[in-house]
Amino acid sequence: MSTLSQVSIDKITADLLPKKFGKPGIIWTTVLVMLSIGGLIGYYRQLQNGLGVTGMRDYASWGIYISNFVFFVAISLVGSLITAIFRLTNVSWRTPLTRISEIIAVSAIMFAGLIIIVDMGRPERFTNLFLLGRLQSPIIWDVIVITTYLTLSILFLYFPLLPDLQIMIKHSKAGSINQKIYKFFGSFWKGTAEQFRLSENAIKIISIMIIPVALAIHTVTSWLFATTYRPGWDSTNFGAYFVSGAFLVGAGGVAVAMYVFRKAYNLQEYITEKHFNYMGKIVVMLAFLYLYFNINEYLVPAFKMKKAEEHHLMGLFTGEFSYLFWSAILVGMIIPIAVLLFPSGRKPLPMFVMGIFVVVGAWFKRFLIVTPTLLSPFLPISNSPESYAHYNPTWEEWSITVGTLAGALLIITMFVRLFPIIPIHETIEEHAKAHKL
Amino acid sequence: MTPNNQNDTPGSNQVPRREFLKGILFAGVAAGCSSKDPFTAAANQEQIQASGEMVQLLSTTGEIIEVDKAFLKTTEQIPSLSKTAERLGIAGKKFVMIIDLSRCRNLKKCQESCNHAHFVSEAQNWIKVYSMQDAEHTAPYWQPTTCMHCDEPPCVKVCPVDATFKRQDGIVGIDADRCIGCRFCMAACPYSSRVFNWDKPMLPPEVLAMQYSSETSCPPKIGTVSKCDFCPDMVRKGELPHCVSACPNGVFYFGDMNEDVVTNGSETMRFSELIRDRSGYRLMEDLGTKPSVYYLPPVDRLFPFEEGLKNNEASKS
Numbered sequence: 001m002s003t004l005s006q007v008s009i010d011k012i013t014a015d016l017l018p019k020k021f022g023k024p025g026i027i028w029t030t031v032l033v034m035l036s037i038g039g040l041i042g043y044y045r046q047l048q049n050g051l052g053v054t055g056m057r058d059y060a061s062w063g064i065y066i067s068n069f070v071f072f073v074a075i076s077l078v079g080s081l082i083t084a085i086f087r088l089t090n091v092s093w094r095t096p097l098t099r100i101s102e103i104i105a106v107s108a109i110m111f112a113g114l115i116i117i118v119d120m121g122r123p124e125r126f127t128n129l130f131l132l133g134r135l136q137s138p139i140i141w142d143v144i145v146i147t148t149y150l151t152l153s154i155l156f157l158y159f160p161l162l163p164d165l166q167i168m169i170k171h172s173k174a175g176s177i178n179q180k181i182y183k184f185f186g187s188f189w190k191g192t193a194e195q196f197r198l199s200e201n202a203i204k205i206i207s208i209m210i211i212p213v214a215l216a217i218h219t220v221t222s223w224l225f226a227t228t229y230r231p232g233w234d235s236t237n238f239g240a241y242f243v244s245g246a247f248l249v250g251a252g253g254v255a256v257a258m259y260v261f262r263k264a265y266n267l268q269e270y271i272t273e274k275h276f277n278y279m280g281k282i283v284v285m286l287a288f289l290y291l292y293f294n295i296n297e298y299l300v301p302a303f304k305m306k307k308a309e310e311h312h313l314m315g316l317f318t319g320e321f322s323y324l325f326w327s328a329i330l331v332g333m334i335i336p337i338a339v340l341l342f343p344s345g346r347k348p349l350p351m352f353v354m355g356i357f358v359v360v361g362a363w364f365k366r367f368l369i370v371t372p373t374l375l376s377p378f379l380p381i382s383n384s385p386e387s388y389a390h391y392n393p394t395w396e397e398w399s400i401t402v403g404t405l406a407g408a409l410l411i412i413t414m415f416v417r418l419f420p421i422i423p424i425h426e427t428i429e430e431h432a433k434a435h436k437l
Numbered sequence: 438m439t440p441n442n443q444n445d446t447p448g449s450n451q452v453p454r455r456e457f458l459k460g461i462l463f464a465g466v467a468a469g470c471s472s473k474d475p476f477t478a479a480a481n482q483e484q485i486q487a488s489g490e491m492v493q494l495l496s497t498t499g500e501i502i503e504v505d506k507a508f509l510k511t512t513e514q515i516p517s518l519s520k521t522a523e524r525l526g527i528a529g530k531k532f533v534m535i536i537d538l539s540r541c542r543n544l545k546k547c548q549e550s551c552n553h554a555h556f557v558s559e560a561q562n563w564i565k566v567y568s569m570q571d572a573e574h575t576a577p578y579w580q581p582t583t584c585m586h587c588d589e590p591p592c593v594k595v596c597p598v599d600a601t602f603k604r605q606d607g608i609v610g611i612d613a614d615r616c617i618g619c620r621f622c623m624a625a626c627p628y629s630s631r632v633f634n635w636d637k638p639m640l641p642p643e644v645l646a647m648q649y650s651s652e653t654s655c656p657p658k659i660g661t662v663s664k665c666d667f668c669p670d671m672v673r674k675g676e677l678p679h680c681v682s683a684c685p686n687g688v689f690y691f692g693d694m695n696e697d698v699v700t701n702g703s704e705t706m707r708f709s710e711l712i713r714d715r716s717g718y719r720l721m722e723d724l725g726t727k728p729s730v731y732y733l734p735p736v737d738r739l740f741p742f743e744e745g746l747k748n749n750e751a752s753k754s
Contacts (some may be wrong), residue, residue, distance in 0.1 A: 048634050049636065049637070050634075050637060050659045050660055051618070051633070051635050052635035052636030052637075054635075055637070056563065056634060057633075057635065058623070058629075058631070058632050059629070060625040061620045061624060061633060062620060062624060092585070098553065116547060119619070119620075120617050120618050120660075121616070121617070121618020121619075121620070121633065121634075121659070121660030121661060121662075122616065122617045122618040122660040122661065125598075125616075125617045125618075127619065128598040128600075128617050129597055129598060129617065132598040132599055132600075132615065134596070134598065134599050135597060136596060137594070137595050137596055137597040138595060138621075139595070139597035139621055140597050141595075142647065186516075188536060206573060224621070224624075225624075227594075227595065227625070228591065228595075228624050228625045228627075229591065229625075229724050230624065230625045230627070240606070252589060253701065267535060307566070341468060344577055377627075377629045378627045378628070378629070379565075379567055379582065379628060379629050379719060380567065381629075382565060382567055383548070383562050383566060383567070384561070385560050385563040
């Protein structure tokens, strides 16, 4: 660190310290708070009247809550991709992206857990999962791996934050609430060589442990579907299909977050065009991978067109869900591939737009995985009202779903307000290393 | 009447009401839904004087016991069972059903009586009567479905809290006091036989007051899954499931595979002979779920298929 002048250390610290929200920040936060409150109102209605307030019925017995759950689990995988996999493979440009991806992972997996409780008909019996849980049910596997992943992800966010907390304590107003928070989380950190060694080791162990756990959360989530007989779900491909889609939506989410933080906090020097270029290449690769699994999932059954599959597949290709299906394929995969294959497409702004495309496409893709299958039962839908044959989410459902998405963004926003979104300590270290060379 | 008999005093309403909440007095009203033990609580209510006249009874353990005649009360209800007993089921039995498709004309009397007995919500049915046609040029037929009570039940496999379970008598039951409402079992069931109580069930107060039993599936509870339970409460009373006795055409045969006997109320047959002679089969055999419900193919039909269409229109209006 001696080769790096005090001036540049101060500059990096000053650049990366969390800042008070400007007007856009306040408007953004207010909107998120209002949407979250809307979600709470919807949930209050649901608690009062039961799941009858949703558009779900006996055939479409899972709806946007479950597809939103799959979406949250999917996007949370990015934490392990950028932080752990890049770390183990020595991807040198990952530093400014690690904390972004880790906080996305933590908030997403928290809301994945919440939305599952929202989907339960008897949320007050949630503890039955622990008191009466049976290991043979994939739901219990999901409970186990998701809590494990949440724990590891929080630690993975926390340990690298410790040296930064020391900096934050130094730079925050004495006695302020913020400083109290920093002190609560990090006053024990003195930055001794022994502490660094312990922390380094812990991070190394977690980055190895978290990869199988991350693969497990989404594989097990795919098994919630693949362990049934239903057309569209009864697939041995489902684990890999879900994991590849998860990496794609996570990378897209990071691209969006990179652009927003860069703009909001003037981080052009830290999140550079190089980062967008590299992330763009990764998104293209993942989009191709996901497209490959989609071809497997849809074209192979379509080639055979078994009777049970026919209603489901034709509903997607040309029927009730065809607009949504082809839009999700186009917006979520084909267009991002077409744009990001070209160097000019991997500039910040197009990357931001393509990131949004990927994320939105991915959300609707999850809907298309859950609902059309349920509306294609083995025995034809009959002896029930016409409305049972379709699924139209109600405003309560939408407000809860949007509320959870807003809530996840709110957690990220509050985190950014309190903590440096780009690791200060690591950035200084890297600059020092670069100067030595 | 002794002064202790409070039923005669005006201020005594409270006690009967409390007992009423326990589901004693009105237990008989809810046909098909037996409830709490009628012997003890009601007996305690009255101060009964011994008459001195003794009667001999055969106890459940096979002993002859003597009881004063005054202590005997007639009841239509059998005592309630513990949760454990309900989950275990009836020892030595293996309940099966045979549905004779050649006799069904979509009258839906089975559905009606089932819905009525179990307080199934409007728009939902435990029994569905499908209009089936396997291919363009094959003959259409009516196919009633109940829960298949599979021997390899996919619903039981996926339930995270053991709320749906397989009993030793072959019945797949649901404990609505335990169900968390995740609906994984509904996704897992290939026969679409499960329904969910999306809204608060509209129930008469006497049904609401009943103690829940997985053998009657009553009273249905909001936020939980329910389905055809094979009416083990009726079996314990020595009666047939509601659908079986409601069908005027004898479509449903119910019985015990261990005894190799099934009956539709008017005809009693050997299960194995009926399956052998009439080429019985099960639905979706290829899935490996091993249903307890068998079907007899729609050959030599009692009614033309078209007759059932009239009933479809009638039930719509």
